[in-house]
Amino acid sequence: MAEEQQANGAAAENQQQQVQFAIQRIYAKDISFETPSSPAIFRKEWKPDLKLDLNVKHEKIEDGVYEVVLTLTATNKVEDDVAFLCEVHQAGIFTIGEEVQDGQLAHMLGSFCPNILFPYARECVSNLVNRATFPQLNLAPVNFDAIFQRHMQQQAEQAQGQQTADA
Incomplete structure (x- = not known):
């Protein structure tokens, strides 16, 4: 009997330690696709130069509810001409439990949620590029954990540099 109570207590403690997380909604907030050099670009030999930019923003909607927006911008040039410019703002509304500490919350908003989006x-x-009749574009997976760690390191270095300058 005592062992059963101890096991139930351990299970209850595990449930309390788990972070409450839920995806409320995932949606396209903004989509833009431009082909500024068409139709001339279709006559050129296809030797693309792809530049990919990522950005993550988040906003607190209410206690424990956040909107995270992943902005993905793909610019593809052939020679000096822009073949296409594609920008997608993929957003999600996430519920994150109040028990999450600040450092853990920053990681969830800056890495975990963008991984989902x-x-x-x-x-x-990929669909937009395909519909514009350009060759298929398959983007490789992104390591948001590494990007987040690099961002945090840069912020720490900037803060340290600012403290040194103030001293």
């Missing part, structure tokens, strides 16, 4: 944004970009 990226496949949707990647699919959208």
Whole structure:
């Protein structure tokens, strides 16, 4: 009997330690596709130069509810001409429990949520490029954990540099 109570207590403690997380909605907030050099671009030999930019923003909607927006911009040039410019703002509304600490919350908003949003944004970009009759564009997976760590390190270095300058 005592062992059963101890096991139930451990299970209850595990449930309390788990972070409450839920996806409320995933949606396309803004989509833009431009082919400024068409139709001349279709006559050129296809030697693309792809530039990919990622950005993540988040906003607190209410206590424990956040909107995270992943902006993916793909600019493809052939020679000096822009073949296409595609920008997708893929967003999601996430519920994150109040028990999450600040550092953990920053990681969830800056890495975990964008990891969820990226496949949707990647699919959208691929579909838009395909509909514009350009060769298929398959974007590689992105390591948002590494990007987040680099961002945090840069912020720490900037803060340290600012403290040194103030001293």
